[in-house]
Amino acid sequence: MGEVYKPEEIEIKWQRIWEEKGVFRVKEDPDKPKYYVLEMFPYPSGRIHMGHVRNYTIGDVIARYKKMRGFNVLHPMGWDAFGLPAENAALKHGVHPADWTYDNIDYMRRQLRRLGFSYDWSREFATCDHEYYRHEQRFFIEMLERGLAYRKKTLVNWCPSCHTVLANEQVEDGACWRCGTEVVQREMEGWFFRITAYAEELLRDLEKLQGKWPEKVLVMQRNWIGKSEGAEIEFEVDGLPEKITVFTTRPDTLYGVTFVSLSPEHPLAERLAERAGIKEELLAFREKARRARREIEEGLAEKEGLFLEAYAIHPLTGEKVPIYAANFVLMEYGTGAVMAVPAHDQRDFEFARKYGLPIKVVINPEDAELDPETMEAAYEEPGVMVNSGPFTGLPSEEGKRAIVEHLEKIGVGRKKVSYRLRDWGVSRQRYWGCPIPVVYCERCGVVPEKLENLPVKLPLNAQIDEAGRSPLPKLESFLKTECPRCGGPARRETDTFDTFVESSWYFARFACPDAKEPLVSEKVHYWLPVDQYIGGIEHAILHLLYARFFTKVLRDLGYLHLDEPFEKLLTQGMVIKEPYKCPRHGWLYPEEVSESGTCLKEGCGERVIVGRPEKMSKSKCNVVDPDEMIKRYGADTVRLFMLFAAPPERDLEWSDQGIEGAFRFLKRLYHLVSEWSEKIREVEPYSGDGNDLPSELKALRRKTHQTIRKVTQDLEERLHFNTAIAAIMELVNHLEDTLKKASPEAPGFYEVLKETLRAIVLLLSPMTPHICEELWEKLGEKGLVAETEWPEWSEEVAREEEITVVVQVNGKVRDQLRVPAGTPEERVRELALSSSKVKRHLEGKTIRKVVFVPGRLINFVAN
């Protein structure tokens, strides 16, 4: 059998060589086209998991492939290093968040190196380095000056367990995205980024990403931004100078308004309640609504209202309609006030029925007349306007325009666009984050830190308290400072940034990680945008929207020159595995399940239930540890399996037998090359025209060139590594067959063998780089495979000389013919009709029609 494949030896050897030669270090080179490949950087949680391995393997294949194609490839890696788990670890194990974080980074860096990823490690940084976040603080100050960052008091999502505010995007089904605790509403002052100022651009530029980003992500972002066009309409309040401004998308239903609903948080609600002497009731109502927010948002809670004993005046009819506070009206959307049209809005309909308010039909369907008495639901479709004064008779779509025009003319309304997107709350009451660089001065109020005083360093001499609260508000040395403006005594901001701020611009910093200034124009100009970004779908909204926003802000601040940061996006699927569950012992590790599928715990013997494959999680005991797999099979095998088992955008089911298969393939290839290496080391790859070769060698060359074409197309156009690998396996199978058949004495034997083996090694090298370097060396090649050009194919050589033509009778396959390529229809027909199988099926029938598809099939239609 000869040499044994020893992955660990080979892999460490080549990793050292790549490192020593600085193969993946890059700098700007105006003579070469650049290519920037980026994978979403990890949170240093302790160890990498299979999801990381998959993500980074995909990126590595692309980076290595592009390099072989002659691109100057930037492929960096870093650490999203601020965040809550560091504080939790500090609480649990008494380690400082900084130590915990940097230790984790060291461990995980080693893991990534062991996988052989082609990173330019000289560019590595962690976002908790003050040399990184100092620039973020500068951006913040500049945003503050431009009104893009501001402070306000609002109802915020508060996680009682994490002691912090959460952005809307961080609330999932009413629970904290990190710890799952139910989120409560709380009024707080905090810092916000005015992302809504970019709502329209963020929406519009999604068009530029069409076809380059997954449609799914574009749809999710579009929905999140949630543009709706409508109008603002003013209602006077009877007996008071105040006005209520409502937002509606249905100005055509204005004549159907029978009451007005205010959010319980609406300032006017409080004033009206006070006037009516029911302030207590309102406050109780508001409290209840806040508490029930989750059920309200899930549509579970009953609609409730509180009559504020006041009336609004209809701007067109002058009619008086009651004003209610209603628990389903959101202060954060539109104006916090809604004109209620029960006949044509389901929510208002339910509310009206509950409180016995009138229902007035103003839109009829084309072919029917609605009766408010018998209606069971609101009619929300377009139709014909009725009971609408001068607008009666108009189609409702036209009526929208007509009414808004009229309102504008008389000055009580206007066209208006609303967005669901809200400003991004970035304040976190956390310790392990980037300090927000402002101070509170008794005299000057809120003052930004001077640029030359940056960074405002996070003090490392602090300990989290037992409740998990940030130590900053109690840390005098940090807290006490002087006002950058007047020099008087001042207090530092103790909130830190949401960690999504750091990940919103790290991709740009990789262009110039060591620069004194935030972003070096020429470098950023050369490398950006990211040509291919790769990461999990879970960031479809949060991270990707913020990064897009930051790109636009940094552009407007003069740091960047582009509108969109990520040219192409690939969202890879999860790595999943079936969990095992024992009815008595709960979730089991695979080694706790017997061969025959029974529970081995405490001699239990109960039949184990195999669940459907799902995301790996510790609690379900279905995690596979990358370290263990690397130890057993080597990095190349793990990488190969990750790429082969499914196309990248789909979920990948972990399979112990599957990885065995990948290992087997690499072993086979290793032995194959080893076996022939002596004989072909000095041989030049075949370069003739093929006419001197026996047919099986010609066929092998054909297959080789077809495979180069196929693999190149799969990597270039579709990023479908699974089919690329399948094609290479086919070539290896074909080669082995040929070696059995062909005689080494045949002319050109060694040359063709060399040509084929070279191609196999080159094609496979982006996916399993270590074994390929080793085999490259065995083939007697000089230099590194990583620095070799990607192979070319020749259409001439790849062309089939003989093809299979399928013969059908009435659309059913009856025979197959081998004919020279390009055989004309007449000849194919002649051959087909002489086939006994075909004759049998045509017996007693008349041919009505013949369909001929050149190179594919001939079909006789007969009856």
Next chain:
RNA sequence: GCCGAGGUGGCGGAAUUGGUAGACGCGCUGGAUUCAGGAUCCAGUGGGGAUACCCCCGUGCGGGUUCGAGUCCCGCCCUCGGCACCA
């Protein structure tokens, strides 16, 4: 409820433009090797009928277009993901 993706052998998945459904891998069956197991190698492997040539059926279900449909159209079912009182 709305939006999106998907449903193909025992399993993961191929089929890129409407043209041989099931590439490649796993598993399984038989054989070689072995004291035995493992590893490796060879052959077979969608279902059914005949076991020789062959024939019938088959890509979630029902219809349609077409010489020909996994692929296109219409109507359903199921699974997964996202959003959801946004006025």
